[in-house]
Amino acid sequence: MKKLMMIVTACLLVASSYAQSNTNPFMEYQNKASTSFPAPTAYLGFSTGINNMIGILGPQLDVVLSEKFTVGAGIGLSTWGSKWALNLKFYPKGSYQFYLKGGYSQNSGIEDVELEMELTSGKKEKVLMDLNPVGNIFFAGGYAWKLGQRNKFFIEAGHSICLQNTDYYRLHNQNIKLSSTSKNVLHVMRPGGLIIALGMSFAL
Numbered sequence: 001m002k003k004l005m006m007i008v009t010a011c012l013l014v015a016s017s018y019a020q021s022n023t024n025p026f027m028e029y030q031n032k033a034s035t036s037f038p039a040p041t042a043y044l045g046f047s048t049g050i051n052n053m054i055g056i057l058g059p060q061l062d063v064v065l066s067e068k069f070t071v072g073a074g075i076g077l078s079t080w081g082s083k084w085a086l087n088l089k090f091y092p093k094g095s096y097q098f099y100l101k102g103g104y105s106q107n108s109g110i111e112d113v114e115l116e117m118e119l120t121s122g123k124k125e126k127v128l129m130d131l132n133p134v135g136n137i138f139f140a141g142g143y144a145w146k147l148g149q150r151n152k153f154f155i156e157a158g159h160s161i162c163l164q165n166t167d168y169y170r171l172h173n174q175n176i177k178l179s180s181t182s183k184n185v186l187h188v189m190r191p192g193g194l195i196i197a198l199g200m201s202f203a204l
Contacts, residue, residue: 039064039067039150040064040095040150040203040204041063041064041204042061042062042063042064042203042204043061043062043064043070043151043152043201043202043203043204044059044060044061044201044202044204045059045060045062045152045199045200045201045202046058046059046060046199046200047060047074047154047197047198047199047200048197048198048199049195049196049197049198049199050194050195050196050197051138051160051191051192051193051194051195051196051197052076052195052197053074053085053087053103053105053138053195053197054074054075054076054083054084054085054105055076055077055078055079055082055083055107056076056077056078056079057076057077058074058075058076058077058083059074059075059076060072060073060074060075060085060199060201061073061074062089062201064095067091067094067095068090068091068092068094069088069089069090069091070088070089070091070095071086071087071088071089072086072087072088072089072103073085073086073087078107078191079189080107080108080109080110080131080134080189080190080191081107081108081109081110081131081133082107082108083105083106083107083108083191084105084106085103085104085105085106085138086103086104086105087101087102087103087104087138088101088102088103089101091144095144095152096144096145096146096152097143097144098141098142098143099141099142099143099144100139100140100141101138101139101140101141101142101156101158102137102138102139102140103137103138104135104136104137104138105135105136105138105160105191106133106134106135106136107133107134107135107136107191108133109130109131109132109133109134110130110131111130111131112128112130112172113128113129113130113131114126114127114128114129115127115129117178117179117182117185118178118179118181118182119176119177119178119179119182120177120178120179122179127171127173127176127178128171128172128173129169129170129171129172130169130170130172131168131169132164132167132168132169132170134162134163134164134168134190134191134192135162135163135164136160136161136162136163136191136192137160137161137163138158138159138160138161138195139158139159140156140157140158140159140195140197141156141157141158142154142155142156142157142197143155143156144201147200149203150203151200151201151202151203152200152201152203153198153199153200154198154199154200154201155197155198156195156196156197156198157194157195157196157197158195159193159194159195160191160192160193160194160195161192162190162191162192164190168186168190169186
């Protein structure tokens with residue numbers, strides 16, 4: 001019995017000595033999980049939506065100025081030609097919560113567009129026109145959720161104001177007169193209005 005107790009005691013001492021000389025795998029995992037990742041210097045991502053900053057779809061880059069501010073730019077495709085934008089974001093409580101955003105966007109326009117429009121005579125016919133370049137200023141609020149350690153998924157809503165109230169299209173045939181209905185259609189088509197957008201950004 002004494003020999004058995006001595007053997008058990010010896011085994012416990014050896015096990016204890018071995019445990020102290022090696023890292024506990026569970027504690028090692030916890031330490032890794034709690035490791036502080038370096039703050040991103042920038043975010044590269046994409047977004048889409050209605051009156052989105054960079055149109056229907058495109059890439060965008062946000063450079064981190066501080067914990068609360070980023071400055072960004074992007075380019076994409078829209079229903080009014082290609083589109084580029086510059087913006088500034090303010091995060092009152094940090095990078096992965098509510099934010100405010102403002103900036104400027106520019107649509108290139110499209111040449112030689114043929115649309116069926118109503119004329120002042122009431123007759124409908126295909127009209128050849130150019131959609132002229134237009135600029136917008138925009139304001140939005142959004143929320144960014146943390147994905148993984150440093151990435152983001154975000155949604156935002158706001159309003160975009162077109163800076164061209166006139167001359168945002170040009171008819172090839174100057175003798176054609178569009179009806180007020182057709183003019184209203186082009187006004188609605190013109191960039192600007194309600195913003196609803198979503199996207200993802202990956203930390204660099």
